[in-house]
Amino acid sequence: MDWGPIRAAQLNAGNQLALFLLAANVFGALLILLLLKEIAPLWLLVSWAIAVTTVASVVVMRRLATRNRNRATASVREVRDTLFDGLALGVVWAIAPVAFGFTASGGAALGLWIVLSILMTASAVAMAALPLATTAFLLVLGITVSATLGLAVDPVLSAAALFFTALLIFACFVRGKALVVIRANEIALAERDETVSLLLREFEENSADWLWETDAQRRVVRASPRFAYSVGLDPIAVNGMPFLQVLAGPTWETGEFAAGLRTLAERLKTREAFRDLLVPVTVNGEERWWEIAASPRFDERGAFIGFRGVGSDVTEARKSTDKINRMARYDLLTGLPNRLLINEALARAMADAEKWGGRCAFMMIDLDRFKAVNDSLGHPIGDRLLGRVSERLQQLITENEVIGRLGGDEFAVVVRDARDTERLEQLAKTIIHKLSRPYEVDQHTLYIGASVGLAIGPRDGRTAEMLVRSADLALYRSKDAGGGVYHVYEPQLHVAAEERRVLEIALRNALQNDELHLNFQPVVNADTGGLTGFEALLRWTHPELGPISPAKFVPLAEDARLIAPIGEWVLRHACNEAAKWDDDVRVAVNVSPEQLHNPAFVAVVAQALAQSGITPNRLELEVTESVFMREGTGAVKVLEHILDLGCRLSLDDFGTGYSSLGYLSRTKFSSIKIDRSFVQGASKGVREAIAIIRAVVALAQSLGMATTAEGVETEEEHRMVQELGCTKVQGYYFGRPLPAHEALHLATRRKRGESVAA
Structure with missing residues (x-):
C-alpha cells in the first residue's frame, strides 16, 4: 500500500500535542529548579532550565509550523527527522540526573526522580505517534537515570528505572501501531466510499439501468424517473401499479405471458432472491429485453415488506447474441x-x-x-x-x-x-x-x-x-x-462398409507384411504373335481373407491415400523384374492420377530406373484420361519430365472417360490402349464399337502412335483386331497374368523364337 498518508497521519498526531509537550518540559524544569535551589548553584540550575525551555520550544515550533497544512502524504525523511527532536530533548534532560543526582539527598533526591518519571510519562504520551522521537528520548533519559541510580543510590532502583523505561517504550510502540492501523482503515474506507460514489454516479448516468422496488403486495413503490421512462409510463402513475402489470404491458389483460414473466411471477410469489432473469417487455409497441435481479426485504421483526432490485435493458446484447446464434447455425x-x-x-x-x-x-x-x-x-x-x-x-x-x-x-x-x-x-x-x-x-x-x-x-x-x-x-x-x-x-450396405473398413486396415499393413506381389501379362505383336513386353499387374493375397480383387482394393487405396506408396512399390519391383529380361522386352506399369499430381514422382521414376539398371525406353507408364481433368495440378509437366527421362507413355482405357484429344496433340504418347469393352463389342458385330476402333487406329497412325487391343480372348478376336489395324494385342488368348518366374520363363522361350500363342 501507499505509506505516505500513514506517515502524514503520524506527523499530524504528533503536532496536535506539541503545546502539551512544551508545557510538560517547562513545568518539569521549573519544578526541578525549585527542588534543587538549596543544594545546587542557582546559575547552573537557571542555565539548565533555559536550555530545556529553548530545546523544547524549538521542537514545538517545528511541529506547529506544519500543523495547519492539509498534508495528504509525508516522506520517509520527514519522519526520520523526528529522531533528532527526541535525541535533543533526551540529551538536555539527561543533564539533570548527571549534574544534580549525585549531590541531592533525602526529599530533594526523591523529588528529582519523581519529576523525571512524570516527564518521561508525559513525553511518551505527547510523542507516542512518533515512535522514533519517543524511543530516542526515553532511551537517552532512561539509561541516564538508571545509571545514576545505580551509582548513587541502589542497583535495585536502577533496574526498576530500566523496567519502567521499557514499559514506556512498549506502550508507545503499541499506541503508534494502533494509530497506523486506524489510519490505514480510514484510508481504505475512504477509497471504498469513493469507488462506490463513482459506481453510483456511473450507474445514474447509464440510461439502460434502473432501480425498482415493490411492497409486500408486489406493487411498485417509490418509482424512480429512470424506471418510469424505461417502461414508458408517468413516474407518478406507475406508483401503486402491480409490478407484473407494468412489465406485461398489453398482455396483462389477455394473460398470455411470456415464459420469463411467468418465472418472475413464481419468484415473487415464493419470495426468493433471483438474478440474471431475462424478461421480454413491450414498451411503446416495441419488444425489449430486460435482465433483472432482486432480493426480498424484511423489517426488523422479520416480516416481509417487498422486493428491491435492479434492471438493465439488454436488448442490443440480446440481438447480438441472436445474431451470433444464427451465424453458428446457418450457412x-x-x-x-x-x-x-x-x-x-x-x-x-x-x-x-x-x-x-x-x-x-x-x-x-x-x-x-x-x-x-x-x-x-x-x-x-x-x-x-x-x-x-x-x-x-x-x-x-x-x-x-x-x-x-x-x-x-x-x-x-x-x-x-x-x-x-x-x-x-x-x-x-x-x-x-x-x-x-x-x-x-x-x-x-x-x-x-x-x-x-x-x-x-x-x-x-x-x-x-x-x-x-x-x-x-x-x-x-x-x-x-x-x-x-x-x-x-439396406443392412447389406453396412456390411459392405464394414468390409471396406476392415480391408482398409488390412491394406495399410499389406506392404509391411509382404502380402503384395506382381503378375505380368504378355503384350504381343498383333501380326507375328511375338512377345514385345509385359504389363505389371498388382495382386494382393491376405493371409486370412485370401486373394482380394484389384477392383476392390485399388479404389480403396486411392480413397485412403495409400496409392502413392503402393504405386512406388509396384514401380520399383516391376523395374527389378524387367532387369532379368532381354533388353528389348518392355514393362508397362499403371500409374494413378494421384501419383502424377505429385511433382516428386519424377524422382521416384528416376530412382527406380537407376536402382534396377534398365534403360528408360523399356519402361512404359500407363495413364488414364482422368489425369487431365484436374487443371492446375502440374500433371502434364510431370509427364513431360518423365518423357525427358526417356520413358514411354501409354494412354490407357481410351474412349471410356472424358475426351482427351487435345492432350494427345500436346503429350507424346507412344501408344493408345483400346479398352476391352470395345473389343468385345466389335467381336459381336456392334457397328459403333467397330467404328470406334477404326477411328482410334486411324488417329494413332496419324500421330505416329501404336495401338494395343486389350481383352483379346479368342483367335477370331485376334484376327479381327489385326484386320482393324491394331499393332499390339493383350489378353487371355496370349496368356493370363503370370507370376514373375513364369514371365521370366516365357521371355526365355522368346529367345528360341517360339510364339507366345503357342
Missing part, C-alpha cells in the same frame, strides 16, 4: 441451416418419433459433376451455383421438412413425419429432377445432377448419428451407381 453462403442445426432438428425428430411411435427420415444429397464446375469456371461461379441449388431445394420443402447444407456440395433434408413412404420416395425423385435441370449462372449454362441417400428412423438407426451414417451409406451406393439416382438404406 453464410446459402442461408440454409448448417450441419449443427440439421443435427439438432434430426435429434428432435428422432425424439418425437420415439415418443409417439412414429417415423422420421434423413436424406443426404450430393451434387453430381459439381467439382467439374469449380475446376473449370472457378469457385465464385461454384458458390453462385450453390445459391441457385439452395433456392430450388427451398421451393420443394414444406413445414414437415427441414433442409440444410452440410458443407461443400452436400445438402440434407430432415423429414419429421415419414410415415408416408411413397411421398418420401417421391420427394427424393423430385429433388433429383429439379436439381438436374440446367442453371443459368453469369451467362453460363451449367448442367449438374444429384444423388440421394435415404434412411428412415428408427428403423435404420436408433440415434441421430446412426441415421446419418445409414443415409451416408445409401448415398455412397447412389454415387457408385453413377449418380442421378436415390437409394434407401
Whole structure:
C-alpha cells in the first residue's frame, strides 16, 4: 500500500500535542529548579532550565509550523527527522540526573526522580505517534537515570528505572501501531466510499439501468424517473401499479405471458432472491429485453415488506447474441441451416418419433459433376451455383421438412413425419429432377445432377448419428451407381462398409507384411504373335481373407491415400523384374492420377530406373484420361519430365472417360490402349464399337502412335483386331497374368523364337 498518508497521519498526531509537550518540559524544569535551589548553584540550575525551555520550544515550533497544512502524504525523511527532536530533548534532560543526582539527598533526591518519571510519562504520551522521537528520548533519559541510580543510590532502583523505561517504550510502540492501523482503515474506507460514489454516479448516468422496488403486495413503490421512462409510463402513475402489470404491458389483460414473466411471477410469489432473469417487455409497441435481479426485504421483526432490485435493458446484447446464434447455425453462403442445426432438428425428430411411435427420415444429397464446375469456371461461379441449388431445394420443402447444407456440395433434408413412404420416395425423385435441370449462372449454362441417400428412423438407426451414417451409406451406393439416382438404406450396405473398413486396415499393413506381389501379362505383336513386353499387374493375397480383387482394393487405396506408396512399390519391383529380361522386352506399369499430381514422382521414376539398371525406353507408364481433368495440378509437366527421362507413355482405357484429344496433340504418347469393352463389342458385330476402333487406329497412325487391343480372348478376336489395324494385342488368348518366374520363363522361350500363342 501507499505509506505516505500513514506517515502524514503520524506527523499530524504528533503536532496536535506539541503545546502539551512544551508545557510538560517547562513545568518539569521549573519544578526541578525549585527542588534543587538549596543544594545546587542557582546559575547552573537557571542555565539548565533555559536550555530545556529553548530545546523544547524549538521542537514545538517545528511541529506547529506544519500543523495547519492539509498534508495528504509525508516522506520517509520527514519522519526520520523526528529522531533528532527526541535525541535533543533526551540529551538536555539527561543533564539533570548527571549534574544534580549525585549531590541531592533525602526529599530533594526523591523529588528529582519523581519529576523525571512524570516527564518521561508525559513525553511518551505527547510523542507516542512518533515512535522514533519517543524511543530516542526515553532511551537517552532512561539509561541516564538508571545509571545514576545505580551509582548513587541502589542497583535495585536502577533496574526498576530500566523496567519502567521499557514499559514506556512498549506502550508507545503499541499506541503508534494502533494509530497506523486506524489510519490505514480510514484510508481504505475512504477509497471504498469513493469507488462506490463513482459506481453510483456511473450507474445514474447509464440510461439502460434502473432501480425498482415493490411492497409486500408486489406493487411498485417509490418509482424512480429512470424506471418510469424505461417502461414508458408517468413516474407518478406507475406508483401503486402491480409490478407484473407494468412489465406485461398489453398482455396483462389477455394473460398470455411470456415464459420469463411467468418465472418472475413464481419468484415473487415464493419470495426468493433471483438474478440474471431475462424478461421480454413491450414498451411503446416495441419488444425489449430486460435482465433483472432482486432480493426480498424484511423489517426488523422479520416480516416481509417487498422486493428491491435492479434492471438493465439488454436488448442490443440480446440481438447480438441472436445474431451470433444464427451465424453458428446457418450457412453464410446459402442461408440454409448448417450441419449443427440439421443435427439438432434430426435429434428432435428422432425424439418425437420415439415418443409417439412414429417415423422420421434423413436424406443426404450430393451434387453430381459439381467439382467439374469449380475446376473449370472457378469457385465464385461454384458458390453462385450453390445459391441457385439452395433456392430450388427451398421451393420443394414444406413445414414437415427441414433442409440444410452440410458443407461443400452436400445438402440434407430432415423429414419429421415419414410415415408416408411413397411421398418420401417421391420427394427424393423430385429433388433429383429439379436439381438436374440446367442453371443459368453469369451467362453460363451449367448442367449438374444429384444423388440421394435415404434412411428412415428408427428403423435404420436408433440415434441421430446412426441415421446419418445409414443415409451416408445409401448415398455412397447412389454415387457408385453413377449418380442421378436415390437409394434407401439396406443392412447389406453396412456390411459392405464394414468390409471396406476392415480391408482398409488390412491394406495399410499389406506392404509391411509382404502380402503384395506382381503378375505380368504378355503384350504381343498383333501380326507375328511375338512377345514385345509385359504389363505389371498388382495382386494382393491376405493371409486370412485370401486373394482380394484389384477392383476392390485399388479404389480403396486411392480413397485412403495409400496409392502413392503402393504405386512406388509396384514401380520399383516391376523395374527389378524387367532387369532379368532381354533388353528389348518392355514393362508397362499403371500409374494413378494421384501419383502424377505429385511433382516428386519424377524422382521416384528416376530412382527406380537407376536402382534396377534398365534403360528408360523399356519402361512404359500407363495413364488414364482422368489425369487431365484436374487443371492446375502440374500433371502434364510431370509427364513431360518423365518423357525427358526417356520413358514411354501409354494412354490407357481410351474412349471410356472424358475426351482427351487435345492432350494427345500436346503429350507424346507412344501408344493408345483400346479398352476391352470395345473389343468385345466389335467381336459381336456392334457397328459403333467397330467404328470406334477404326477411328482410334486411324488417329494413332496419324500421330505416329501404336495401338494395343486389350481383352483379346479368342483367335477370331485376334484376327479381327489385326484386320482393324491394331499393332499390339493383350489378353487371355496370349496368356493370363503370370507370376514373375513364369514371365521370366516365357521371355526365355522368346529367345528360341517360339510364339507366345503357342
